[in-house]
Amino acid sequence: MTASHTITASPISATAGIGLRLAHLSDVARQADDAPRSASWFEIHSETFLNAGGARLAMLQDVRRRYALSCHGVGLSLGSAQGLDPAHLKRLKHLFDRVQPSLISEHLAWSVVDGAYLNDLLPLPYTDETLAIVSANVSRAQDFFGQRLLVENPSSYLSFTASSMPEWDFLARLVKNTGCGLLLDVNNVFVSAANNDFSAAQYLSQVPADAVAEIHLAGHSDEGQGDARVLIDTHSTYVCDPVWDLYRATVGRIGARPTLIEWDMDIPALSELQNEAARAQTIMDGLKASERADVA
Amino acid sequence: MWLEAQRAFQSTVVGTNDTIAPHVRAAYGPLANRIAVYRNTVQQSLIDVLATAFPAVQRIVGARFFAALARDFVRTRLPDVPQLSVYGVHFADFIASHEHIRDLPYLADVARLEWARGEAYFAADAPVFDPAVLATLEPEQLASLKLKLHPATRLIASRYPIHRIWAVNQPDVTEVPAIDMSIAENVLVSRPAYDVIIRFVPSADATFVQAFSQGRSLGEAAAEAMGSHPEFDLQTALQNHFIHGTFASMAAA
Numbered sequence: 001m002t003a004s005h006t007i008t009a010s011p012i013s014a015t016a017g018i019g020l021r022l023a024h025l026s027d028v029a030r031q032a033d034d035a036p037r038s039a040s041w042f043e044i045h046s047e048t049f050l051n052a053g054g055a056r057l058a059m060l061q062d063v064r065r066r067y068a069l070s071c072h073g074v075g076l077s078l079g080s081a082q083g084l085d086p087a088h089l090k091r092l093k094h095l096f097d098r099v100q101p102s103l104i105s106e107h108l109a110w111s112v113v114d115g116a117y118l119n120d121l122l123p124l125p126y127t128d129e130t131l132a133i134v135s136a137n138v139s140r141a142q143d144f145f146g147q148r149l150l151v152e153n154p155s156s157y158l159s160f161t162a163s164s165m166p167e168w169d170f171l172a173r174l175v176k177n178t179g180c181g182l183l184l185d186v187n188n189v190f191v192s193a194a195n196n197d198f199s200a201a202q203y204l205s206q207v208p209a210d211a212v213a214e215i216h217l218a219g220h221s222d223e224g225q226g227d228a229r230v231l232i233d234t235h236s237t238y239v240c241d242p243v244w245d246l247y248r249a250t251v252g253r254i255g256a257r258p259t260l261i262e263w264d265m266d267i268p269a270l271s272e273l274q275n276e277a278a279r280a281q282t283i284m285d286g287l288k289a290s291e292r293a294d295v296a
Numbered sequence: 297m298w299l300e301a302q303r304a305f306q307s308t309v310v311g312t313n314d315t316i317a318p319h320v321r322a323a324y325g326p327l328a329n330r331i332a333v334y335r336n337t338v339q340q341s342l343i344d345v346l347a348t349a350f351p352a353v354q355r356i357v358g359a360r361f362f363a364a365l366a367r368d369f370v371r372t373r374l375p376d377v378p379q380l381s382v383y384g385v386h387f388a389d390f391i392a393s394h395e396h397i398r399d400l401p402y403l404a405d406v407a408r409l410e411w412a413r414g415e416a417y418f419a420a421d422a423p424v425f426d427p428a429v430l431a432t433l434e435p436e437q438l439a440s441l442k443l444k445l446h447p448a449t450r451l452i453a454s455r456y457p458i459h460r461i462w463a464v465n466q467p468d469v470t471e472v473p474a475i476d477m478s479i480a481e482n483v484l485v486s487r488p489a490y491d492v493i494i495r496f497v498p499s500a501d502a503t504f505v506q507a508f509s510q511g512r513s514l515g516e517a518a519a520e521a522m523g524s525h526p527e528f529d530l531q532t533a534l535q536n537h538f539i540h541g542t543f544a545s546m547a548a549a
Contacts, residue, residue, distance in 0.1 A: 158331065
């Protein structure tokens with residue numbers, strides 16, 4: 001395990017990356033040093049790689065020798081009223097020390113209460129109380145990791161009656177309180193807007209542009225008819241055209257950003273993901289020079 | 297305030313109640329549909345995690361029964377760590393105590409075997425014991441040598457033929473022979489590099505390996521194995537253990 005001593009994190013440029021899942025891990029890990037690159041960079045789910053040792057971690061370290069990594073967490077539970085789990089902070093820090101991620105991120109969501117983990121990104125009300133809780137949790141994580149955390153907007157299927165501000169306001173205030181960055185998931189905005197009846201375009205126009213350090217794109221499923229209709233954030237298919245349109249408009253407004261293609265279920269060949277990434281890259285490349293704003 | 301709502305949300309998604317309903321709203325359509333999205337994700341995703349970790353158990357009981365069993369488990373014991381590769385450590389004990397699987401008394405041991413395989417896969421890396429070391433030792437040093445089990449090594453001792461049961465419930469097996477359920481089998485799991493090895497070991501050998509986990513020396517372990525099983529062949533057993541990486545290097549302390 002000498003890799004952590006020989007690699008250092010370098011910034012990810014405003015290019016398209018791919019979410020690296022176990023289905024493709026060994027293929028990418030086995031690539032020769034002079035093989036064509038499969039992506040500009042990769043993002044992993046941090047919690048998939050927290051084990052003491054074994055093949056999975058070894059493959060990740062092989063991947064890391066060629067590619068910059070983003071570590072995307074799904075279990076820190078930033079929305080927990082009981083605070084963050086110190087043991088989990090340590091596990092994540094250990095992984096970060098090993099792979100030196102260029103970006104680290106988590107969700108505006110919660111998944112743990114009373115020590116029980118629910119394995120989903122559950123929603124929270126947007127109130128002064130929860131803003132204080134999430135701000136304290138984000139600050140604690142950033143202090144512990146010694147690195148800026150990007151916080152991702154969730155997909156949601158319902159809203160809380162107690163909410164006193166829209167999600168974009170909550171995120172803007174969180175950025176102000178903690179200095180965190182934002183991971184703007186355009187598909188999540190689209191899904192939440194449809195399910196909760198707000199305007200995705202308005203949301204995207206309100207997000208603080210300077211804070212956005214990464215963008216996620218994914219596919220969702222559209223289920224049920226009429227009153228029973230609900231969009232579900234399945235990450236199981238191609239990015240839909242309306243989401244591509246929102247993405248184009250967003251990078252047109254805020255500039256190009258590291259953009260990730262996420263696909264977590266019914267995972268296709270890596271070449272399909274590369275096609276999706278190429279599409280995002282083409283959109284970024286098409287921006288006028290004045291609109292480009294690479295973030296370091 | 298928020299903590300109470302989180303507890304209500306948890307109770308709702310793990311169970312069948314809608315305790316969270318007064319706190320939330322759907323923009324259109326029945327609220328219950330929206331709550332069900334979260335409930336389905338929480339429960340189904342954890343059931344899927346168990347199905348992936350225990351494929352032979354699932355094949356033995358069938359996908360539908362397995363899903364019901366796994367749902368019972370999820371509702372009684374949620375993960376206590378946000379790391380799905382360690383979810384299921386208590387599943388074998390749950391199976392052993394489950395009233396609906398009394399007619400499959402070996403099933404819990406099959407689950408223990410599958411769990412051991414997963415633990416071995418994710419265990420810490422460590423160099424395996426190099427038998428060349430033995431040639432450098434005097435006989436009395438050899439007898440007092442305390443071999444250290446590799447971090448991936450697991451022994452499953454069963455009253456049932458679990459190695460056979462496990463082997464015939466692999467995905468590529470189509471014709472399942474009759475198995476004599478009166479045979480007791482021990483399985484040794486090890487990982488000399490990154491590939492997990494699952495092999496049957498005679499009970500003398502199981503006694504031998506067990507002795508090291510209790511801190512015995514090579515001489516004591518061999519004496520224990522031979523005491524209860526006079527047929528124990530130390531040399532052959534050791535050769536197999538060295539090939540399969542049962543022991544860790546002494547140097548990597």
